[in-house]
Amino acid sequence: MQEAIIVGISYSKSSRGSSSRIRDYTHIEDNNWKHQTGKANEHAKFIEKSVFSYIEKNYRVTDSRTYVGNSLGGLLGAYILFTKPNMFNNYILGSPSVWFKNDDILKIKTAPNLNQHKVFIAVGANETIELDSPENDMVKGAKELELKISSGLFPNTKVKLLTIQGANHETAFPTTAIQGLYWLFKI
Secondary structure (H helix, E strand, C coil), rough: CCCCCCCCCCCCCCCCCHHHHHHCCCCCCCCCCCCCCHHHHHHHHHHHHHHHHHHHHHCCCCCCCCCEEEEEHHHHHHHHHHHCCCCCEEEEEECCCCCHHHHHHHHHCCCCCCCCCEEEEEEEEECCCCCCCCCCCCHHHHHHHHHHCCCCCCCCEEEEEECCCCCCCCCCCHHHHHHHCCCHHHC
């Protein structure tokens, strides 16, 4: 893999717990949550305008950008792919929270996307209602997300889905990151 600049975005200043993550990584309001939701579009604009411009101003960079997100971060990555396809070239979506707001991410109307993307989706095999995730079947959601991305709307996109045997929501991400980077950038 070539040299890379890794950018991590923390919770917003003065936020408590995961409230800013929930707010910024969800694409639609859901009043059933105790925290605010539905500000993914604003968060994506912040990344485009503030983060990208800072990096481009202060570092030598290429046009290639890779998004890595897990759980609600995986949901945000799918939202960005569907609504702002020019932001990133590659995506690693770990245990994406497709279940949020009744699988609403799968209902987003997506214009045909002719960009060349590589999308790696991974989920722990135990992230099912029967084994580890009593409220949401993350494996089913990951498979449905793969089907949407593999549809004719993304003819130049390569997609890989990895189900990680023995892993649950808490343990799948290290394998997701390693295998995802390997798949995206192997020579």
